[in-house]
Amino acid sequence: MRYSGLKVLTEGLFGNKGWGPAWRDPSPKGEYDAIIIGGGGHGLATAFYLAKNHGLTNIAVLEKGYLGSGNIGRNTTIVRANYMIPGNTEFYSHSMKLWEGMEAELNYNVMHSQRGLINLFHSDGQRDYWVRRGNAMINQGDDAILLDREGVREYLPYLDFENTRFPIYGGILHPRGGSARHDAVAWGYARGADSRGVDLIQNCEVTGIDIENGVVRGVQTTRGAIRAKKVGVIVAGRSSQVAAMAGMRLPIESHVLQAFVTEGLKPVIDHVISFGMGHFYISQSDKGGLVFGGDLDFYASYASRGNLPMVEHVMEAGMTLMPMIGRAKVLRSWGGIMDMTPDGSPIIDKTHVEGLFIDCGWNYGGFKAVPASGWCMAHLMATGTSHEVARKFRLDRFATGHLLDEEGTGSQHNLH
């Protein structure tokens, strides 16, 4: 069913009786050409692009819960292409272009809003860094505008410009950055994949990966064995567990990252804002809630809930930057499980098992990467070679020393 303004109008006139489910609920077949483990944003996007770009439609997405029940449904929804180092910059640039065409491509409203992202800086050193990073973004073909203090004030008059401890020197405006409705991204890709014949199988947990003589043969699941020549593991925070089924030990430690949302308020914050002196970023959802987050809790955890010290830290950072939000009431907070790599960059690669591929290590930056990750993983699974914008996301780069340490903070999982 194609969605359109006319369809909405007609359905409105006739009691909304003509809407069908957005995707089927099939039972697993005994064999597929390819299986994707993980029905989150990245997995669904991979299935969609396998079908659309490579004509592979005899495929299944296996999800242990319901579609979009992982990190795609619990993040701060920021979309940006403001990376600096080669390997990352071209990838996120590609992702941004896919975001810009996503709604038309999926015939689905993902509420993508290019409201602009402003990264603030608070010292001469930070300004130099952001000028350099802005230039890298421009060189990549994306956009960056240097704002001085008065320039920032024009956009964000409500910040605390009198703060002497963390003075606002200026910011980098990334006009094409913004946010999107996170669940809708998963639903849009799910619907797109389903309509091309992909089986989206929910409540189907993978319990084993069948390997014979170094070649993948299929998977064992709670709904029976399924054979496949190619298997893609795209399971975010649970990557280590699924990889262990294939005898792999990944360069990943899972950490919890908290986020917060306030009660709905009238429009007050037009942009996505990132504070440079404490890890804090904020935007306002279309529903009116202020959505914000900060740093990891800094220790390995699968608890899906965080600790109070980080809650306090995030609130302090927010109050330091924009005291006006002090009167908003926090409605809820939540924690997501982040698959942290030692250098803070992701992995899209083959494994030592023929036919087994892995897409993981998105740290806390996976949301904006959803379309390009799906695009590149589909390319890898279909052709056997890395897509050119993802060629540095190697699984073995830690052993070979080809790190992608965007922040320059070192090779340790919790430092990114």
Added chain:
Amino acid sequence: MRLKCPLCGDRDRREFYYYGAEDYLHRPAEGAPLAEWDNYLHLRDNPAGVLRDLWYHEAGCSQWLLVTRNTVTHEIASVELVAERAK
């Protein structure tokens, strides 16, 4: 979360710096093959369950601690001094 330091007693999580899994205690010998160094520095079991990892009591006794805890429930099973660990 609170950790019970063997020297200082029950203390707030904020007094501790987190380093990572116990793997950091098993440093390869000099001249060990590259794969062993990769294993030591980067590759992790990363269990959803019981994990042994290293914490530094930065705002207390400055001791390295080996903590056995559950990564799903935040439950702490034991805290030992790395210095007194059986070699």
